[in-house]
Amino acid sequence: MDAEKFVQNIKSYCELRGIKPTVACRESGVGTSFINNVERGQTPSVAKVQMLADYLGVTTSELLGEKQPATGEGDLSPDVSSVLDAYQQATPELRAAVRRVLGIDDP
Secondary structure, three states: OOHHHHHHHHHHHHHHHOOOHHHHHHHHOOOOOHHHHHHOOOOOOHHHHHHHHHHHOOOHHHHHOOOOOOOOOOOOHHHHHHHHHHHHHOOHHHHHHHHHHHOOOOO
């Protein structure tokens, strides 16, 4: 597991949904120190990764940054990654517009 990529994915999915990572960790049940523990080298349990992925509405593979199984239509992960990268580089005004369109409250 690439811990740095995993933490970045957590933060990106949270930002996309307009919630703070600590809130997502607390509300998903994985605990508020989850991200700090991963950053310090602790490997999270499969159950906790699943709980957080479920809360964020993504698969564990997407959250971990793993490649998806071949579907015959190409790997889906680069598409998700491209969208998240574009969102992260957008201006605050554009991010707010995206959240409004998606019906997500501002953080």
